[in-house]
Amino acid sequence: MRSSLVNKISIISHGLRFDLDMFESSAERYYENTYGYCITNRGAQRRHRLPQVLLLGDELVVSVLRRDNSPWTLRYDGDELNLYYDGEWRQSVGLPEALPFFGKTLTDGVRTDDVISAYGAVTPGFFLYPDCHYFDKGAQCRFCSLRAARSTIAKPLVTDFPRRRIMEATRHIQNSGWHIPMITNTTGTPVDDEDIRHTILEPLKAIHDACDPKIKMHLLTHPPQDFSIIEEFKRVGVSSIAFNIEIYDRKLFSSICPGKDRLYGYDKWWDALAYARDVFGDYQVYCGIIWGLEPVESSMEGMEDILDRRIGLATNVFHADPGTAMARRPQPSVADITALAEYEGKLYRKYPDAGTIYDVSMRNTIDWEVHNGYLE
Known part of the structure; x- marks a missing residue:
C-alpha cells in the first residue's frame, strides 16, 4: 500500500491534533472549509480559516478532522506544514488551491462563497x-x-436558490478557467415531493x-415518494444520482436512521435504487454506506449486494461530529478500514x-484510491 494511503487511512481513523488558530494569520490563499453540510471540528469558527482538506x-487528499486525542499532529515548521505521528515526522503536506469561482459577488449582492x-x-x-425535515x-x-x-458556523451560507442566482453562480464556475469534470449537487430532505420539485x-x-x-451533473439526494420524479431528475440534466442508505443492516438502519426507516422505509429505498438504475443505467446510480456504523462483515455484505444489483458503490468513513447523537462514538480503527478497503478492491475486480x-x-472516503490500485 502506498505510504500516502497508509497515512490517509490512519488520519481518517484518528483525526489530527492542531491549534485552532494556527491558520488565522496565514498569508497563503487556499480553499477554506465552509462547513456546508457538517461541523466536523468542535469549536471551529470561520475566523480560524481551517482548510477543508x-x-x-x-x-x-484527506479531511481535516480535529480530534484532541489523536496521535497525529499537524504543525508549521517555518513555512512548511508537516505531519507527525507520536512526535515522529511522517510527511509534509500541502493546502488545497484557492477556488477561482470563490471571492466573487453576484448581482444580488451575495458572495459566491456563500452559494x-x-x-x-x-x-x-x-x-x-x-435542511432535513426529519x-x-x-x-x-x-x-x-x-x-x-x-x-x-455555516449560518452565512444561503438557503435559497432562485433561478437567476444559481444560473449566475454556475456561469462563474464554468467561466473560471478551472477544470470542471462535473457539477455535483447534494440536498437535504424536503417534506414532500412538491417541495422536491420546487427546491431541488x-x-x-x-x-x-x-x-x-x-457538463455532467451528479445528484445526491433522498429518494422521492413518487418514483416518476427520478425521471424528472434525468430530464433536467442529471447524469448520475445517489440515494445513500447509509446502513446496510436492517435493524441498525432502523435505530441509526429512524426517519428514513419510519417515514420512508428500508425496502422502498432499495426499490427506489432499482427504479433509478433502470432510468439512468447500470452503475450510473450509487448507494452510499458508512464504514464504522455496523460490523465489518455487514458492510462487506452490503457493498457486494449493492454492486451485484448493478448499482455503483459510494462509501464514507464515519467521523464523530460535534452536535450529533454519535459525537462520542469511536471512529473506526485502521484495521477495520483497511479490511474494508481490501474487500472493496476484490469487489471492484469482480464487478x-x-x-x-x-x-x-475525496476527503473522507478511499473509493477512488481503491479503484485505482493504491492498495497494490
Whole structure:
C-alpha cells in the first residue's frame, strides 16, 4: 500500500491534533472549509480559516478532522506544514488551491462563497435545500450535523436558490478557467415531493440551462415518494444520482436512521435504487454506506449486494461530529478500514463495470484510491 494511503487511512481513523488558530494569520490563499453540510471540528469558527482538506501527495487528499486525542499532529515548521505521528515526522503536506469561482459577488449582492459548495479539493456544486425535515420529528440520522452546522458556523451560507442566482453562480464556475469534470449537487430532505420539485428540481434545471457547453451533473439526494420524479431528475440534466442508505443492516438502519426507516422505509429505498438504475443505467446510480456504523462483515455484505444489483458503490468513513447523537462514538480503527478497503478492491475486480462517482480523491472516503490500485 502506498505510504500516502497508509497515512490517509490512519488520519481518517484518528483525526489530527492542531491549534485552532494556527491558520488565522496565514498569508497563503487556499480553499477554506465552509462547513456546508457538517461541523466536523468542535469549536471551529470561520475566523480560524481551517482548510477543508490536506494534500498528501500521490493526488490524495484527506479531511481535516480535529480530534484532541489523536496521535497525529499537524504543525508549521517555518513555512512548511508537516505531519507527525507520536512526535515522529511522517510527511509534509500541502493546502488545497484557492477556488477561482470563490471571492466573487453576484448581482444580488451575495458572495459566491456563500452559494457554491465544493467537494474534496476541486469539485464544485451546490447544496440545495440545506435542511432535513426529519430533525423536526426528532428522527434525524444519528450521525448528521447538518442542522447544527447551518445554525452555527455555516449560518452565512444561503438557503435559497432562485433561478437567476444559481444560473449566475454556475456561469462563474464554468467561466473560471478551472477544470470542471462535473457539477455535483447534494440536498437535504424536503417534506414532500412538491417541495422536491420546487427546491431541488427547479434549481437543477437552472444549473443545466446555465451550462454552456453542457457538463455532467451528479445528484445526491433522498429518494422521492413518487418514483416518476427520478425521471424528472434525468430530464433536467442529471447524469448520475445517489440515494445513500447509509446502513446496510436492517435493524441498525432502523435505530441509526429512524426517519428514513419510519417515514420512508428500508425496502422502498432499495426499490427506489432499482427504479433509478433502470432510468439512468447500470452503475450510473450509487448507494452510499458508512464504514464504522455496523460490523465489518455487514458492510462487506452490503457493498457486494449493492454492486451485484448493478448499482455503483459510494462509501464514507464515519467521523464523530460535534452536535450529533454519535459525537462520542469511536471512529473506526485502521484495521477495520483497511479490511474494508481490501474487500472493496476484490469487489471492484469482480464487478469491473463499476466505477466511482468522482475521478479524484475525496476527503473522507478511499473509493477512488481503491479503484485505482493504491492498495497494490
